[in-house]
Amino acid sequence: MTAKKYKSLQEFYPYYLSEHQNTTSRVLHFIGTALVVVSLIGGLLFHDLRFILAVPFLGYGFAWVGHFFFEKNKPATFKYPGYSLASDFMLFWDLLNGKQSFKVK
Template identity: 70%
Template sequence: MPDKRFKSLKEFYPFYLTEHQNLTSRILHFIGTGLVVLALFAAVLFHEWRFLLIAPLIGYAFAWIGHFFFEKNKPATFKYPAYSLASDFILFWDLLTGSQPFKTNKNHNG
């Protein structure tokens, strides 16, 4: 990770995208973030607050598998936790709406 300190989410997000170029990693991030969203809805809908406890475990498990085994890089969460979390949801939305492709020009597989 560069030594640069990001001053805004807008400045951070392009860097975040460079750390998420692998097809399998993007799919894992999408699944993990989708499950987090479902867990949050389930917590509210069913008044079952244990879903709130498992939401971060689900999200990070999928994301970190993507980083360690497919991207082969260290998750930005360790250095930029807030920007990284926000970027996870932005990427999820961008993938869902087609603003970002699952397969990038620089994908390592697929």
């Protein structure tokens, strides 16, 4: 089965949200993205490459645990790496400002 071709991030984001319905998974995504941001800032502030090298492990580690153990699906990263990464940050921001909820109704 071939992957659907999304023409824009706006078109992709609803699909991304549909793959992130589990509360624990959303919390794990939020924590992972927050740690990515903190690690990037730490790397820049302290001029320490180890913070930057930790970024993929922090971001993907938390997200993939959410997908494999709680969502029971494959992360969108495998089919749509760019849109998925952007959507991670969009979900993080939407959760932070209350536009999305950790608990999906």
